[in-house]
Amino acid sequence: MYKQLDILLSAETTVDSWYDDGCVIATEILEGFNPDEWDILSREAWSKPLNWQKKLAYCLDSTREMHEFELLLSLMTIEDRELFVICIDTLRSYTSPEHKQRLMHEPLLLERVSAALSEAGITKRRVLEDFLRELTV
Known part of the structure; x- marks a missing residue:
């Protein structure tokens, strides 16, 4: 299975084909x-x-699998x-208290989010702000 994933993630694809099909296949x-x-x-x-x-980080959104969470970190x-x-965008799906x-105790995470916010455009800013909001709810 790893070899299949490696081949898929290594393939040259258009952005549209990756988000439409590739990430679904990788998740499976x-x-x-x-x-x-x-x-x-x-x-x-x-x-x-x-x-x-x-590509891998985008696909690691199964909150059932602790390996995915650790790999994102x-x-x-x-x-x-x-x-x-x-990674932050994907971590927004990890909403359990655990x-x-x-995440709250991850060294330098909040500092890096703040630094990224200062340079982010509108779309990335929303992702980062939403992450911080979800983290504190």
Whole structure:
């Protein structure tokens, strides 16, 4: 399953085809992952191109799977503003008290969100503001 996901995330696609079809297929593949595949993905994600990482972050929205949450937190540490905002956008679906508590205690998270807000355009600003609002509700 990991190999299938890697091939999909590595494929050159248009933005429309990725958001219309690719991310749905990637999410379905991720739903079939076993613990060993999650371990491989967690290790391999660091060495992949930035575009691959962005596609992955967009697909990690299953709030049932703790591996996805941990991987998103890991991807947020990569120094790229767009990847960071994609991770924040995806984390908005993690609304359980446990997830919120973990995010509130994540080192430097709120500081990075504030820094991203100062440079964000309208769309990204809304994502970041919504994340902060949901985090404190």
